[in-house]
Amino acid sequence: MKTTHRDNWRVVISINPQYTHVNISALGFTGLDSDLNGTLTGAPFELTVAPRRLGDLGGVSMGDRLVSDDVDGDYRRRCEEMLAAFLRESHVRSGRVEVDEEHRCSHCDLLWEELNAEEAADDSTNQDAHSIAGEPVCCFKAIAEFRTERGIPALAEGGAA
Structure with missing residues (x-):
């Protein structure tokens, strides 16, 4: 993470x-x-x-x-x-x-960035309908870990997981 x-x-x-x-x-x-x-x-x-x-x-x-x-x-x-x-x-x-x-992200070593509330509500900047504020944006492994920890459904198979 x-x-x-x-x-x-x-x-x-x-x-x-x-x-x-x-x-x-x-x-x-x-x-x-x-x-x-x-x-x-x-x-x-x-x-x-x-x-x-x-x-x-x-x-x-x-x-x-x-x-x-x-x-x-x-x-x-x-x-x-x-x-x-x-x-x-x-x-x-x-x-x-x-x-x-x-x-930094422990998975991809990129600088850590998260969706803010406005980005999470905007379909053009979030991953899917389950994206929330605080979700990382650097890599799919970080998103998967974030969602697992919070009980949020995983990304759809075609969406990127």
Whole structure:
């Protein structure tokens, strides 16, 4: 059925520059700290910080799945720990953990799409009279599985099953 793939974990923090009393070079602006006297002013801005890969063990690197049975959970925990540390700093105004999610069909590996209510009611976009909102549209195996789970009659033999 539908599988979820998560990638590109990151922590996004909002900085209040008028309260930033850190060395400017810590923000990547090397050589300017003496000119700027260590403070910034202006509107808040965001920084995005990516966590170290789970498989990055210093001098040794391996795939994340080799070092974790719960890759998504471990990345989430790592990002939440980073966020908590950032939020303890006075110049960090707020923050959040973000991740890119993609839903795919476990049968055909296409991006997961479902009929909405209007499409299910439209004969030109549904499979048959039994199509309902939420029914996958990627492949016949996904439709068959969806219908079996919900007790909906299978597609007609000539219709595609």
